[in-house]
Amino acid sequence: MLVRSSPPGRSLLGVTVVLSVSLVFASPALAEIRGTDLVGERQVVAAPDMQAVAPDMTTPAAVLATSDGQLLWAREPNAERAMASTTKIMTAIVVLEAVSDLAEMVTVPPEAARVGEADVGLNAGQKLSVRQLLEAMLVHSGNDAATTLAVHVGGSIQGFVDLMNEKALSLNLEHTNFTNPHGLDDPDHHTTAADLAIMAQYAMSKPTFREMVGKRTVDVPAGRTTQRFEASNLLLGAYDGATGVKTGWTNDAGYCLVASAKRGGIELFAVILGTKTENARFVQARRLLDWGFAHYGVREVASAETTTALVAVTDYLDLTVPAVVAETTSTPVFDVLGEVSTRASVADELRAPVARGQRLGTLSVEQGGRLIAQVPIVSAVDVPAPGGWERFKIGVTRLWRRVFGGQLRAQTVNVP
Helix, strand or coil: CCCCCCCCCCHHHHHHHHHHHHHHCCCHHHEEECCCEEEEEEEHHHHHHHHHCCCCCCCCCCCCCCEEEEEEEEEECCCCCCCCHHHHHHHHHHHHCCCCCCCCCCEHHHHHCCCCCCCCCCCCCCEEEHHHHHHHHHHHCCCHHHHHHHHHHHHHHHHHHHHHHHHHHHHCCCCCEEECCCCCCCCCEEEEHHHHHHHHHHHHHHHHHHHHHHHEEEEEEEEEEEEEECCCCCCCCCCCCCEEEEEEECCCCCEEEEEEEECCCCEEEEEEECCCCCCHHHHHHHHHHHHHHHHHHEEEECCCCEEEEEEEEEECCCCCCEEECCCCCCEEEEEHCCEEEEEEEEEEEEEEEEECCEEEEEEEEEEECEEEEEEEECCCECCCCCCHHHHHHHHHHHHHHHHCCCCCCCCCCCCC
16 A cells, blocks of 8 residues: 655655664664665675765665666665555556547446555546546555556456556566556565666656656545545655656555656656655655766767867878867766766778768767767868869879878878
8 A cells, every 4th residue: 555645845854864863773684785786787895986986775675777777776676575556657557558548437346446555535336537547546546546447447457467467578577477456465466676667667758657647636536526635755846856656555565666857858767665664765765866866967978070080181192181070969977887988980091072071980989898979070171082183293293202202191190
């Protein structure tokens, strides 16, 4: 079930202080867990330079990833755990891909009204739209809304669960298995921090899902009235750039959170699993996201018109063409992986004519031996082919220089 959120504007400052104090008394078991931490693909315990920059986290399992799936930090990313209401991320994915008209009306079945735990008070026989049910499920985590959608789309709970597992298989979620659409504890209902990150990234690619999980309140019809529920995700409106996505809690799962935030064109996903208190998951997510934004961001790695080489034109005696970077290029950089360097690969020589903008080579941008960007290198000028009289003069001059010494053509020079 999902614990209801506190009133809007609730401060996390007190929670931060409590959690900071708890770090002083971290258990030996936590120290063992930290030994599995990864920064990028490097194990922190085996890399002293990584130990110095890694975030200080207390959650038993977590992942920080970019929107395109790059792993920035992880602890026990593939450990199978109960997932609580983060399950509803997949429930929403299956519904959104099965229902084309979100205004379609749905009747609440008896099994939804009695599912229990977190709910929005739906009554058997009540009619709501698919959109209303999705919002009730995603914003306030209604188990009754999730069950209603499952029966409507799958024909039965088991039919819908089969669809969930088929989708998990298509997304290569190798450690994930669903037995229900809401996340209540079941021994065979499990996922991992890494799988949840992939699931959330995929779901957030759907505009309707993104819009819904960004809501801070949801209005749900209840008889002749409408009841307003607050979002359970306390980061919305309180954390700079927060965009979603889902909270959860059960006895087996502990407190869970899949959180996303976007700043400066970069969106990060933090998955926090198994904290002991409701607020600890938000503190941990903030800490992990802050660390990510501090170390991962868009950086200019190449400037247009930068000269990389002067390339000899073999048809002339002493003519070179400036080989320049074609365009200013920026790319996300994870600074803890090392310095960014560039390497230019340019033609050794050219034959005229040469056109301005003609491709002469490639500027490769690398970090820690990994290619992170490539930019074309082009000619900065036009060079026509020499005319008949000019070719004659060049030929005579070369003959003279072969006999008496001298440069027959210009030399290509790389520019540092």
